[in-house]
Amino acid sequence: MTGSLIRPAYGEGSLVDLLPSVLARLGVPGELDVVGLPPAAGYCVLLVDGLGWTQLRTHPGAAPFLTSLPGRSLTTPVPSTTATSITSLGTGLPPGRHGLVGYQSRIPGTTSLLNALDWDSSIDPADYQPYPDVFTRGTREGIATTVVSKRRFTTSGLTRVALSGGTYRGADTVGERVAAVDAAFAQAEGRPALVYAYDSDLDSTGHRHGPRSAEWYAQLRATDALAQQLVDVLPSDVALLVTGDHGMVPVDATHQIDVEAEAGLTDDVVLVGGEARFRHVYTRDGAADDVAARWAERLGDRAIVRTRDQARAEGWFGPVDERVVPRIGDVVAAALDTYVLLLPSVWPRESRMRGHHGSLTEEEMLVPCLAASAEDARG
Secondary structure, three states: OOOOEOOOOOOOOEHHHHHHHHHHHOOOOOOOOOOOOOOOOEEEEEEEOOOOHHHHHHOHHHOHHHHOOOEEEEEOOOOOOHHHHHHHHHHOOOHHHHOOOOOEEEOOOOOOEEEOOOOOOOOOHHHHOOOOOHHHHHHHOOOEEEEEEOHHHOOOHHHHHHOOOOEEEEOOOHHHHHHHHHHHHHHHOOOOEEEEEEEOHHHHHHHHHOOOOHHHHHHHHHHHHHHHHHHHHOOOOEEEEEEEOOOOEEOOHHHEEEOOOOOOOOOOEEEEOOEOOEEEEEEOOOOHHHHHHHHHHHHHHHEEEEEHHHHHHOOOOOOOOOOOHHHOOOEEEEEOOOOEEEOOOOOHHHHHOOEEOOOOEHHHHEEEEEEEEHHHHOO
């Protein structure tokens, strides 16, 4: 892919590689630091939901602390969405192996969708994603691992498939997150430690108001302050790593495509999943090529359309386990520019969002990996 489209750099510099690189730096056998992290006795990884590399570099005045830090960009997995990215981060695996291939994907053998954020109580997370997460691997090697996130996520399906191996500390406010991180390192008692902290406020602000709104800029300033507060409480030999799970693009009212109203787009289609910037399209048996051709013709330069086999061949999902194959759409469509692929009668709330993500554009696919140590910050 060329221009502003990004191929996921699995194994070379993606979210998949970040926590395994941390384990490697902490001395875990068999793990590799492919990201190039600074040495430290412990790491606090702050994931800011919705923090894109492009948006951060474009607005340094709103994030003076973050933009002063050394670092690089990483790619998200495909699609560039929270459930897929957090599972790739937490497991160190591409989506083709861990199996959370999008926000909403088909439950194999059914005509139902699994919403990876809300989950479905009939789906056992341990069966759906059988690989051990990075926190489990670290704990087995004597590393103190902790997850700091919202209380309501403590036993969620996404937590169980991606973040189950660490001690969970519920924290709903900025103050609680900072205090929880501080306590986690204090209780490590000299052991190598990995603490993961999650903040969702920038993403929710971007969805509600748009990533170029006054509200979004104000929230970015608050995110900058959170990173500084974390550095202030970290032990001097611990590094803070700041990353995101995806960027975001604003909605253009003239770029809203109603999939239900576009002639031919629902022909031979039994189910549509994904989200507005990345659709999984499940077709009747044998119709994938025809559906892909119709979607490509109708959408033109407004989206990239691929069959499942084409997307796999191009490496969108990394290596794909057999159990994961039917979760991927028979056809996948990634919106370009600021277009969104909407189904208003099915997901009316999505149609009201002012910011979206999920596709393969630079704005959505590149996230930061920034490093700061308390020792450096204190001079």
